[in-house]
Amino acid sequence: MKNGLNNNPIGMFDSGLGGLTVLKELVKILPSENIIYFGDTARVPYGTKSENAVRNFSRQITKFLIGHNVKLILVACNTASALALNDIKKIAKEIPVIGVIKSGVRAAVSETVNKKIGIIGTPATIKSESYQNAVKIFNKKIKIVQQPCPLFVPLVEEGWIYGKIMKDIAKIYLHPLKKAGCDVVILGCTHYPIIKEIIQEVVGEKIKLIDSAEEVSKDVKKILSNKGLIRTANSRGNLKFYVSDAPDKFSKLSKIFLGKIISGVKKVSIE
Amino acid sequence: MKNGLNNNPIGMFDSGLGGLTVLKELVKILPSENIIYFGDTARVPYGTKSENAVRNFSRQITKFLIGHNVKLILVACNTASALALNDIKKIAKEIPVIGVIKSGVRAAVSETVNKKIGIIGTPATIKSESYQNAVKIFNKKIKIVQQPCPLFVPLVEEGWIYGKIMKDIAKIYLHPLKKAGCDVVILGCTHYPIIKEIIQEVVGEKIKLIDSAEEVSKDVKKILSNKGLIRTANSRGNLKFYVSDAPDKFSKLSKIFLGKIISGVKKVSIE
Numbered sequence: 316m317k318n319g320l321n322n323n324p325i326g327m328f329d330s331g332l333g334g335l336t337v338l339k340e341l342v343k344i345l346p347s348e349n350i351i352y353f354g355d356t357a358r359v360p361y362g363t364k365s366e367n368a369v370r371n372f373s374r375q376i377t378k379f380l381i382g383h384n385v386k387l388i389l390v391a392c393n394t395a396s397a398l399a400l401n402d403i404k405k406i407a408k409e410i411p412v413i414g415v416i417k418s419g420v421r422a423a424v425s426e427t428v429n430k431k432i433g434i435i436g437t438p439a440t441i442k443s444e445s446y447q448n449a450v451k452i453f454n455k456k457i458k459i460v461q462q463p464c465p466l467f468v469p470l471v472e473e474g475w476i477y478g479k480i481m482k483d484i485a486k487i488y489l490h491p492l493k494k495a496g497c498d499v500v501i502l503g504c505t506h507y508p509i510i511k512e513i514i515q516e517v518v519g520e521k522i523k524l525i526d527s528a529e530e531v532s533k534d535v536k537k538i539l540s541n542k543g544l545i546r547t548a549n550s551r552g553n554l555k556f557y558v559s560d561a562p563d564k565f566s567k568l569s570k571i572f573l574g575k576i577i578s579g580v581k582k583v584s585i586e
Numbered sequence: 587m588k589n590g591l592n593n594n595p596i597g598m599f600d601s602g603l604g605g606l607t608v609l610k611e612l613v614k615i616l617p618s619e620n621i622i623y624f625g626d627t628a629r630v631p632y633g634t635k636s637e638n639a640v641r642n643f644s645r646q647i648t649k650f651l652i653g654h655n656v657k658l659i660l661v662a663c664n665t666a667s668a669l670a671l672n673d674i675k676k677i678a679k680e681i682p683v684i685g686v687i688k689s690g691v692r693a694a695v696s697e698t699v700n701k702k703i704g705i706i707g708t709p710a711t712i713k714s715e716s717y718q719n720a721v722k723i724f725n726k727k728i729k730i731v732q733q734p735c736p737l738f739v740p741l742v743e744e745g746w747i748y749g750k751i752m753k754d755i756a757k758i759y760l761h762p763l764k765k766a767g768c769d770v771v772i773l774g775c776t777h778y779p780i781i782k783e784i785i786q787e788v789v790g791e792k793i794k795l796i797d798s799a800e801e802v803s804k805d806v807k808k809i810l811s812n813k814g815l816i817r818t819a820n821s822r823g824n825l826k827f828y829v830s831d832a833p834d835k836f837s838k839l840s841k842i843f844l845g846k847i848i849s850g851v852k853k854v855s856i857e
Binding site: 466468473483484586 | 627628629630634635636638639736737739740741743744746750751754755758831832835857
């Protein structure tokens with residue numbers, strides 16, 4: 316690799332705001348890295364769109380990130396990781412590409428004792444069976460229980476992340492996973508780390524929750540390290556935010572995800 | 587008007603499935619009319635998008651409908667009616683255009699006795715203040731209480747249209763309207779007629795609910811009648827359905843909205 320590539324940014328994207336939970340973990344682990352975040356807020360949510368639409372959107376965003384000379388592409392969106400990772404890799408060529416799914420699955424497989432893993436996510440992620448297939452690559456004997464939770468994302472974006480309604484809905488969604496006796500549950504959507512505590516309370520302390528945001532951030536560090544691409548400067552990295560619609564709303568809602576409001580969000584056209 | 591225009595279809599659109607509640611009323615009132623329905627399922631929901639995005643999407647769809655020789659355009663989406671009606675009229679030229687907002691407001695203004703009207707809708711519809719402004723055109727002295735209900739649409743699409751969770755959430759959203767003493771509440775989103783009964787139960791029998799789908803369908807009949815454009819054939823009209831993504835999902839979910847599954851939904855590119 317050429318000298319100077321170390322200062323190039325990490326590119327990451329999500330259908331909207333959810334990927335900010337991944338950004339939060341990434342900045343914790345790699346505080347000196349420059350990062351470009353793209354949120355496809357004009358077309359959010361991906362979880363209810365068709366496979367072809369999600370693949371098309373992902374290809375467009377990949378080209379945008381490559382145009383910003385990124386040194387690695389992190390697909391922070393579970394739906395895009397499930398449906399479009401190969402399309403993204405084809406376009407990215409020698410730029411390493413990593414999605415949230417594989418990292419979460421590897422951690423889950425190493426944590427489960429009774430070989431029963433639960434997976435929660437958006438309807439599209441669950442329907443794609445990508446988590447299920449990824450688990451099978453590691454260990455074919457593991458039993459998988461999947462549960463789509465379509466109301467979690469709108470509840471988080473409404474800010475109803477505590478309280479009775481959140482808990483009542485969580486009980487309905489999570490009951491089948493408890494009943495099946497899973498000892499590990501993967502949070503298969505980037506919005507879910509925000510409601511991790513309430514999910515833990517509902518499933519009980521005996522079930523270990525896997526936060527894909529943490530796991531994928533550790534893997535990004537490993538990849539950059541292996542390729543000699545870690546930014547060595549002692550200064551904190553620059554963070555740049557781009558969206559396809561409504562930058563003000565993105566700024567405002569970023570408080571739920573990052574605990575602080577992001578300013579300077581730029582709107583760009585992606586087509 | 588030229589002879590033969592009577593057989594041309596009515597064009598209608600929505601961001602997704604919600605407009606099917608309007609279609610249902612329209613078919614009740616005008617069973618002989620040919621109708622083309624466009625659902626922008628690739629970009630649904632509009633309620634969380636920016637004004638510019640919604641205006642742009644609406645212009646694209648208007649051109650698509652005009653290409654199908656429609657004799658009237660019914661904007662079945664509250665958000666598009668709120669933000670893009672003028673843009674649509676400019677493109678439609680001599681083709682009459684009608685949105686769901688004005689019809690609902692006219693009915694509400696004529697029903698209220700104590701001059702306090704409540705309005706519920708998506709965050710974008712409420713934020714646009716279009717209902718509020720439309721009420722003021724009819725009567726400046728009417729007091730308006732607005733309430734965004736962002737979880738109603740995902741709850742309906744999850745099919746959780748009865749039961750405790752729906753009712754608990756409805757209680758939270760509708761409490762301010764009861765407290766303010768409104769005697770009329772406008773259902774300012776096309777998804778809401780589906781949960782009309784539970785809303786009525788929560789607000790109580792003394793509050794009259796206005797269903798914009800019914801009101802706008804009556805107005806479409808009036809416009810066509812005044813222009814001599816009613817289809818006079820005795821046969822039932824043809825219904826055609828187009829979407830920008832996931833026709834199978836549209837077919838499946840149409841059961842919640844129409845009580846029956848629509849077949850033959852076509853996917854088209856709109857840009």
